[in-house]
Amino acid sequence: MRLVINKSMKNIYIIGLVSLCCSFAMADEAMPKKVPAKAQTMDLNANTIQIETRPEIVGLWGMEIPTNKKCVEYYNFRNANEVVVKSGAEWSYGMYDYQPSQDMNEKLPALIMQIKYDNNEVDCSGQQQDQSGEVSQYFVQWQSPNTINFCASEKGGQCFATLRRVLP
Template sequence: MKKTLLISLLVCASNLVFAESPTAKSAATTQATATLAANTIRISTRPEILGLWGMEIPNNKKCVEYYNFRGGNEVVVNSGKEWSAGLYDYQPSPDNSKDKPPALIMQIKYENNEADCSGRQENQAGEVSQYFVRWKNNNTINFCASEKEEQCFATLNRVLP
């Protein structure tokens, strides 16, 4: 009788172990997945041109034209009383090549049509401009009309990262 009772208890206990095993395994798998998801590292890259840049206008040292390249490819330009907002696309040079500088395309979506630092008042809404960017160092860039350095016409200095 003791043998029968012992065998019955072992069979019942083994059934309980097997019955709980998938649930325990499922809970462990869910916990491991949750831990993995919580510890996932996300790497976000941002264009190196991102930030606030200022350009002193020749013949008007009191006035600085500001370019604020923001996240989401948004750009805000302030020059004197003029405010413009639009979109930009910055294309870095392949392999940091000196022969092929980065390209910058800006499209002005909104313009308040006030006078800028140069004294000009011209509605630029809808205009698309393309520049080549020559990096002098991490805080100074030139806007150029072509890939050649001789065609650079504006120097911008970083104000804020």
């Protein structure tokens, strides 16, 4: 069996095909182009992902005072290297610098704090002392992700305070 296409069927087929192509072209022109406003100025080679790290010490830490179990001294290490210390009626504000150690077996991470303001009220230990302007350095001994000791030596000796994480 042979399919016979006469001249008039061929013309109808060609006209239909041309009509269909024209309607697709007109539909494409009529559709609004959705181009992002910044697409023209976007640099596709630029690294648009920024990863920010924060020191592992960032967060709220509490330290129970051995002589006054009802009072907890709080250290809030915030982003931008700000620290707020609350102890009894005393509160202080300052700056800190946490310097992780490259080799924890050799020496502990260092923590340097400078108090900018102290309200000069009585703290948890019953002392009243204006600490504005004081700079102190501690070495941080990590017991776990939620417990640290403040030590006087970079080797971990003479640890005098234990802080527990309250909030991340």
